[in-house]
Amino acid sequence: MGEVSRGARALVVCPDIRGISYDLDTESRLAEAEGLALAIGIVVADSFTLPVRQVRPNLLFGAGQVENIRIACEQEQAELVVVDGALSPIQQRNLEEKLGRKVIDRTGLILEIFGERAATAEGRLQVELAHLDYQQSRLVRSWTHLERQRGGFGFLGGPGETQIEADRRMIRQRMGRLRKELEQVRKTRGLHRERRERAPWPVIALVGYTNAGKSTLFNRLTGAEVMAEDLLFATLDPTMRAIALPGVEKAILSDTVGFISDLPTQLVAAFRATLEEVTAADVICHVRDMSNPSSDAQKKQVLQVLADLGVVDGQGETTRIPIVEAWNKLDLLGSEDRAELLEVAAAEDDIVAISALTGEGLENLLARLDSLLTSAARTYELELAAGDGRRLAWLHQHGNVLADEAKGDTGKRRIVVKLSEKDFGRYQSL
Structure with a gap:
């Protein structure tokens, strides 16, 4: 079934499973799933939500729903089906057989994006580790020579060892090596952090839901040319640049990976080191896309990740590191919404309304960051x-x-x- 190819026409299907409480509403989940597909260069031929009253262990969807997906694929000439949810290896294999097309789930899709975007050696190590973790449970689908016996002598097992056992062992060995390499990277990053803490510059970490405008803000404040396309996960590796503030000669601005709802567990573990940068910051700037109807739900997701990192408590009410909210994308709001948002932001010390694209409100944001860095x-x-x-x-x-x-x-x-x-x-x- 090959890898996902850029330009492939895809059908995006968002299962709405009865009994599961989702953080985003159905419309927002579908829009996010489309965004994930677009981020990897897939052409979304059509997208829709399917209610799932009872999960079928072998297919996820009911037989009639699978047939409707197949017909939609024929009509839209889609060669790929993206399911915005987690599929078991058996469900993925059976859906591919029934639909006659490659099927990729949410985890697989995010892994594809991460694999394409990771720019540093550390990012690539993390992505490969996550890929292997995901892959080892899917060898049953990926290999067609499962029960062939491997004969003879050699490194990968003697006579009688099946190919799948050897492949699994190869993956485990590779994962062990990657973990050691990542541990070394973490130690190196720790040394760099210690060096920065001794250096005379405070660190401001930009965090936020993916596509909130962090990289656009980073570029605007630093003049750096970090990838800032309107795509989910445009940034995967923390990028650091120096900026000047009124009362601080130099501060380090750090752009981090975007957060997302239901991030697959393999990726949370694999990208832990990348997010560790946030825990060493003096101030956190939480960039929010206020033009997005799901902005409140996205904030909840970001606070959950920060809680996991020990930066805030479980409710997000107390914080170990000061947090400023940058209410971004003012330029996309209508006049009434904009006036209301500006009024709310003006009344709160820890909120600044901005447009990273036009530069509006950035002086206020810099002044607030400066105030936090010097107030203590x-x-x-x-x-x-x-x-x-x-x-x-x-x-x-x-x-x-x-x-x-x-x-x-x-x-x-x-x-x-x-x-x-x-x-x-x-x-x-x-």
Whole structure:
């Protein structure tokens, strides 16, 4: 059945299973499923929701529904069926046989996107690990030589070992190697984080639901050319750039992978290291697409991921790292909605209304981020040797120096300076 090819015409089917509580409404789920397909270059020939009163273990859908899907494929000349849900290996195989077409579920589709978009060595390792995890349960579908015996001698098993056993063992071995490599990557990232914490620059992490406009905002603030297409999962690897703020000479802005509802468990585990960047941030900027009717449900998903990372509590009410909400896409709102949104944002300290595309509201956002980075400053009275120009310059550059005077003939200087706790720690390590 080959891999998913760009330009393939597809039918997108969104099962609405009775008894399951979905985070997004049916219309939003269908739109998101279409977005996932478009993100990998698939042409959506048609899309629809199918109510599933009772899950069929062998097909998911009822026989009549499967026949309707087959007819729709014929009419729309679709060579691929995307099912926006999790299919068991047996369901996937049986649907492919009944429909005579390749069938891909939500997990497989997201894996395809991740495989295409991962740009760094770490991203590629994570994607391969997730792919293998997904694949090992589907060898029953992927291989046609399952019961052939592997004879002779060699690395991959002696006589009598079936091909599927050997293939599974190969996958397990490869996954073991990948996990070791990823662990090394995590340690390296930890070292980089420690180095950044000693460095004199605070970190602002952009987070948000996929397609909320994080990369557009990142590009607007930094002038960087990060991929910012109107596609789900346009960014898969954290990208970091320096920006200047009114009271902070330099801050590091970090763009992260977009969050999504029902992210397959293989991917949550595989992308843990990527999201770990968020836990080292000084401030989190949560970018929200306020033109999306499901914005509140998307916020809930983002807070759930942040709770999993230990950044906020389970309800999202208390947070270990300050969070600013950037209410994005003002340019897409009608005049009434826009006026209402601006009024609500103006009344809240932790909300700023913006358009990353036009630049509207960005000065307010930068001022708010700056305020959070400098608000926790305390006043310290320090004593420096008169010739310690390096530390003196650092304090003037990164703190608000209130007094700087010689202490008589002692050869020392008295410095009174406002510094954040983190900056004071950095100063002590100089």
